[in-house]
Amino acid sequence: xxxxxQSPPDLILQEGANSTLRCNFSDSVNNLQWFHQNPWGQLINxxxxxxxxxxxxxxxATTVATERYSLLYISSSQTTDSGVYxxxxxxxxxxxxTFGTGTQLKVEL
Amino acid sequence: DTAVSxxxxxxxxxxxxxxxxxxxxxxxxxxxxWYKQDSKKFLKxxxxxxxxxxxxxxxxxxxxxxxxxxxxxxxxxINSLELGDSAVYFCAxxxxxxxxxxxxxxxxxxxxxx
Numbered sequence: 001x002x003x004x005x006q007s008p009p010d011l012i013l014q015e016g017a018n019s020t021l022r023c024n025f026s027d028s029v030n031n032l033q034w035f036h037q038n039p040w041g042q043l044i045n046x047x048x049x050x051x052x053x054x055x056x057x058x059x060x061a062t063t064v065a066t067e068r069y070s071l072l073y074i075s076s077s078q079t080t081d082s083g084v085y086x087x088x089x090x091x092x093x094x095x096x097x098t099f100g101t102g103t104q105l106k107v108e109l
Numbered sequence: 110d111t112a113v114s115x116x117x118x119x120x121x122x123x124x125x126x127x128x129x130x131x132x133x134x135x136x137x138x139x140x141x142x143w144y145k146q147d148s149k150k151f152l153k154x155x156x157x158x159x160x161x162x163x164x165x166x167x168x169x170x171x172x173x174x175x176x177x178x179x180x181x182x183x184x185x186x187i188n189s190l191e192l193g194d195s196a197v198y199f200c201a202x203x204x205x206x207x208x209x210x211x212x213x214x215x216x217x218x219x220x221x222x223x
Contacts, residue, residue, distance in 0.1 A: 033212065041216075042217070045214070088212075096142075096154040097212055098154075099152040
């Protein structure tokens with residue numbers, strides 16, 4: 001099946017810093033989503049981005065499908081950005097989302 | 110106006126018991142899913158239903174039985190609970206069973222088996 005790798009696995013930032021999270025996948029995809037799992041366990045849809053670039057406030061994402069990666073940018077990070085960021089892809093001819101192992105982000109004052 | 114809801118939010122039970130988790134979506138979607146998140150936060154699909162028909166069954170023990178009474182509901186029944194079933198279970202839905210369709214997740218049910 002399709003493999004999804006995320007980096008870095010852990011990240012600690014000072015409030016106000018910027019960061020880039022990466023998602024690599026092993027096959028062509030038809031769907032790529034970024035999620036934020038907050039400290040209370042809720043999975044929040046951030047982006048649906050099988051290709052191209054999208055922006056939502058301080059967050060933006062870019063997927064380069066031909067090179068099999070996606071990037072999530074967080075600018076001017078805040079403590080409420082803490083949590084785990086997952087990318088998930090649907091591809092390889094299947095109908096199921098395959099999740100990466102996540103990036104655990106902690107934003108400190 | 111919750112899109113995907115699950116009950117209960119927390120469930121603590123003893124080994125050997127049988128329990129159910131309920132999921133409802135009010136998005137008018139055709140397809141619903143169950144995912145399991147283990148203690149290392151790894152998320153993996155368990156089942157997928159499209160218009161009340163089972164589409165995906167990812168090598169899940171047959172102690173787990175999903176039931177879809179209608180398009181808007183997908184319940185998960187677990188028999189003879191084991192310690193290893195402790196996890197967070199997420200329900201999700203998408204407009205249809207097609208490639209390239211965004212999935213929406215419920216708030217999760219944290220199951221603890223003692």
